[in-house]
Amino acid sequence: MDPVIIVGAGPVGLALSLALARHQVPSVVLDAGDGEVEPRAARTCVLRPDTAAYTAALGGARWAAWRTERRRQEMRRVELDPADSPVHLQQYALERSLRAALTREPLARIVTGARLDRLEQDARGVSAHTRGPDGTWWRGSYLVGCDGARSTVRKLLRIRFPGRTSVERHAVAALRVELPWDGEALLHRDVPGGDGEVVARPLPNGVWRLDWLLPPRGDLVTPEELVARIRRTLSAWCGQVPPYELLDTGVHTAHQRLARHWRAGRAFLAGDAAHLLGALGTRPVEEGLRDAANLAWKLALCWHRRAPESLLDSYEAERRGSVGARLRAVDQALPLVRGGGGLRTLLPGASRGHLDLLTDGHLGRGLLGAPPRYEDSPLAPEDAVVPSAVPVGTEPGSPVPDVPVTALDGSRGRLWERLGHGLLVLLVAPGTHVWDSRHWLSAGLMPELAAVVGRLPLPAELLVTESYPDAAAHTVLVIRPDGHLVAALPGARSDELRACAEAVRCAGGRDADVTASAG
Numbered sequence: 001m002d003p004v005i006i007v008g009a010g011p012v013g014l015a016l017s018l019a020l021a022r023h024q025v026p027s028v029v030l031d032a033g034d035g036e037v038e039p040r041a042a043r044t045c046v047l048r049p050d051t052a053a054y055t056a057a058l059g060g061a062r063w064a065a066w067r068t069e070r071r072r073q074e075m076r077r078v079e080l081d082p083a084d085s086p087v088h089l090q091q092y093a094l095e096r097s098l099r100a101a102l103t104r105e106p107l108a109r110i111v112t113g114a115r116l117d118r119l120e121q122d123a124r125g126v127s128a129h130t131r132g133p134d135g136t137w138w139r140g141s142y143l144v145g146c147d148g149a150r151s152t153v154r155k156l157l158r159i160r161f162p163g164r165t166s167v168e169r170h171a172v173a174a175l176r177v178e179l180p181w182d183g184e185a186l187l188h189r190d191v192p193g194g195d196g197e198v199v200a201r202p203l204p205n206g207v208w209r210l211d212w213l214l215p216p217r218g219d220l221v222t223p224e225e226l227v228a229r230i231r232r233t234l235s236a237w238c239g240q241v242p243p244y245e246l247l248d249t250g251v252h253t254a255h256q257r258l259a260r261h262w263r264a265g266r267a268f269l270a271g272d273a274a275h276l277l278g279a280l281g282t283r284p285v286e287e288g289l290r291d292a293a294n295l296a297w298k299l300a301l302c303w304h305r306r307a308p309e310s311l312l313d314s315y316e317a318e319r320r321g322s323v324g325a326r327l328r329a330v331d332q333a334l335p336l337v338r339g340g341g342g343l344r345t346l347l348p349g350a351s352r353g354h355l356d357l358l359t360d361g362h363l364g365r366g367l368l369g370a371p372p373r374y375e376d377s378p379l380a381p382e383d384a385v386v387p388s389a390v391p392v393g394t395e396p397g398s399p400v401p402d403v404p405v406t407a408l409d410g411s412r413g414r415l416w417e418r419l420g421h422g423l424l425v426l427l428v429a430p431g432t433h434v435w436d437s438r439h440w441l442s443a444g445l446m447p448e449l450a451a452v453v454g455r456l457p458l459p460a461e462l463l464v465t466e467s468y469p470d471a472a473a474h475t476v477l478v479i480r481p482d483g484h485l486v487a488a489l490p491g492a493r494s495d496e497l498r499a500c501a502e503a504v505r506c507a508g509g510r511d512a513d514v515t516a517s518a519g
Contacts, residue, residue, distance in 0.1 A: 001303055002125050003028050003109075005140035007116050007153050009035075011045070011091065012271030012288035013146035014098035015055050016296055021105040022420050023300030023481075028138060029102075030114040030130060032147070037095045041174035042248035044209050045091050045285035046201070048364045048371060050399055050483060052087040053416040054293055055098065060089035061202045064183040066363055068355045071190045075355055078363065083402070086364055088185075088201055088209075091285065119143065119156040121265045142299055143267045146288070149255070151273035157264045163257030163327075167334065168279035170211040170252045171221045173230055177208060177244035180237060187358055193232040199362070207247065214251070221251055254278035256327055262316040270295060275323045279330050280337060280368055281361025287323055290372065293420070294319050297481035301505055306458060311506035314378050322372035329367040333357050373398040374484055381487060381503035386496045392477065392488045393469025399483045405463040406432060408450070415463070416483065422459030423501060424479040425449070428471045429464050445474060449492040456501045480504055 004020055006013045009031035017027045052060065062085040066078040080086075102108045114136070118129035126143040130136050145153025154161060179200065186200045197213040212229055214221065226249050231241050257276040262269045271288030278284045295315050301307035337354040360366030374380070374397040383389075394400050402416045405426065418424060427449060446464075453462045468477065471488065478486040478500040486500045 002139050002141045003107075004299060004303070005030065005126060005128050005138055005143040007128070007143065007145050008147035008151075008271070008273070009033065009095075009099075009110060010146060010148065010271065010288075011055075011094050011098065011285055012292050013144075014095060014102060015289050016144060016146060016270065016292040017108045017110075018055075018098060018101055018105065019292055019296035019420055020300060021102075021107040023297060023304075024107065025300045025303045026107040027109070028140065029108070029110045030116060030128065030138070031110055031112045032115040033112065035099075035110065035112040037092045037099070039090070039092045040248055040250075041090055041203075041207060042172045042209060042250050043091045044088060044174075044201075044203065045094060046283055046362070046364075047087045047089075047286050047289070049084060049087060050371070050402065050416055051286050051289050051293075053402070053414075054420060054483070055094065055289055059093055059097075059204055060087040061183070061204050062087060063185045063202065065181075066185050066187070066359060067181065068187045068359060069189070070355075071192065076359065078359065080363075086362075088203055090203065094285075114138075116147070116152045116156075119153065119267065121267065126266050141266070141303055144295065144299075145267065145269045145273045146271045146292075147273055149257075149272045149276055151269065153267065154259060154269055154273050157267055157269075159264065159269065160260045161257050162260070163255060163276065165255050166216045166253050167256050167330075168254040168338075169214040169216050169218070170254075171214055171226055171229060172212075172250045172252050173210050173226060173246065174203070174207055174248040175210070175230065175244045175246050176206050177234065177242060178206070179208060185362070187355065187362065189355070191233060192236040195229055195233055195236075198233055201362075211252070223249070252278070256330065258320070258324055258327055262320050263312060268295060268312075268315065274320070275327070277323070277327055277330065280333055281358055281363075282326060282330060282368055283364070286364075287326070290322075291315075291319050293482040296420070297422075301458070307505035311379075314506060318372070318374045318377050318379075321376070322374070325372075326368070333368060371399050379480075379486075379504055379506060381500050385499035385503070386487050386489065388490055388493055388496055389487045390472070390475060390490050392471040392475060392485075394477075394485045394488075396485050396487055398485055400477070400479055400485050401469060403465045403468055405465050407461070407463055415465070415479075418461060418463060419479075419483045420481055422461055422481060423456065423504060424477075424481075425453050425456075425460055425462050425497070426468070426477040426479060427462070427464050428466075428468045428473055428475045428477070430466055430473050432464050432466065445476075445492050448494075449476065452492055452494045452497050455494075456498060458501045458505055460501070478504075 003026035006029045068076045114130040117131045120127045128138045199211040255276040270291035361368035
């Protein structure tokens with residue numbers, strides 16, 4: 001088959017190309033630029049540890065704590081375990097690491113100076129034309145528009161992009177400075193000196209990103225005004241203005257938009273081409289990377305003809321539904337957080353106060369920040385086909401924690417390291433870490449379970465873990481390639497394991513109405 005065409009070479013397009021290569025699917029990334037990544041120090045992204053692990057993001061700063069202050073009083077302090085702390089890094093560093101990884105992938109190709117201007121589809125694939133001195137037609141099996149807020153792909157597909165403009169605005173600065181709290185992020189309201197709300201978040205190498213809340217539609221911020229803000233804020237925190245090096249500045253404006261559709265035939269939207277968010281600490285880059293993680297394995301199954309085309313409809317159902325819920329939560333929280341409005345009865349948890357809601361957004365928790373749970377997914381198996389399913393510490397449809405695992409070859413690692421390839425079947429087997437794998441591979445459930453996994457209609461890997469939250473010994477967990485739990489079963493139930501695999505490839509889920517061969 002033809003490669004997948006990816007339009008746009010930002011973090012989402014690059015991550016999608018890398019994910020497809022892991023699934024043995026070739027891709028061509030059409031980069032409208034020259035391939036150079038501009039090192040903007042103030043343009044950063046915050047990722048949950050699972051998202052950072054998925055993208056193999058290198059570096060980044062993990063916060064030791066999150067503090068909220070009002071005037072000169074500390075209101076709340078959240079200690080953060082290094083394993084659970086958000087990862088904060090410059091976006092250019094993420095892009096460079098993804099580009100470097102793609103240079104080592106023979107199935108991935110980046111074409112620079114390729115600006116899309118035409119798109120055609122037929123029953124077998126997609127043709128994309130890029131303008132230039134000669135013009136070039138590219139042929140692909142599928143096409144994914146990862147080309148940002150002004151997406152050409154979205155416009156060529158005539159997909160509407162409704163929403164609101166400029167719901168939140170910040171002046172932003174990146175500076176190298178020594179602050180009184182080492183490695184801790186700070187949300188400070190009513191800062192002495194009259195600068196309202198400021199967020200300070202550490203980056204690697206002694207660099208901090210500072211964000212000052214501005215009126216949503218106000219005057220331009222001049223360089224002189226921004227320097228004055230920096231000096232007032234540093235003086236309020238340190239007693240005087242300490243030595244600092246200003247690296248980069250800017251004004252960040254958050255919009256709220258959601259594309260009406262994320263799929264049109266063999267073409268898809270992802271990242272900022274599909275949605276815009278960012279107010280109240282929500283994370284646009286992370287949501288885009290979740291799009292890539294969700295879509296990659298589904299495209300791969302269809303590309304390898306292991307699943308029906310209807311599987312691809314679940315991308316929009318899951319991801320648009322999740323981002324839409326996030327945008328609605330932001331819409332409900334904004335009047336409370338920014339204007340003292342009365343939405344406490346509409347937004348669950350709002351009674352905790354606006355500082356707690358902001359903390360949730362920035363730390364990736366609650367309605368504003370927690371990872372999605374695809375509880376109503378069309379890929380969830382019907383209760384009738386998994387009657388033995390048992391509860392564990394992860395709800396079906398939610399992402400799994402990063403527990404230690406052992407593979408059948410005896411190699412040890414972490415669960416998240418095994419994601420992004422195929423279905424995972426995880427057996428909870430206490431005591432296996434003290435035995436050589438040659439002994440327990442032929443004992444207990446293992447022979448039967450290994451045989452069942454080998455006959456599943458999808459590529460699957462069998463792993464073993466000592467323990468899993470709230471799971472009994474011999475529990476078997478079925479996990480999607482993007483790390484979301486399908487079901488937990490009490491042992492090697494061959495029919496139910498197969499039913500889970502059939503549901504994941506959209507041949508036996510709640511809304512499945514087609515059957516595909518496993519070829």
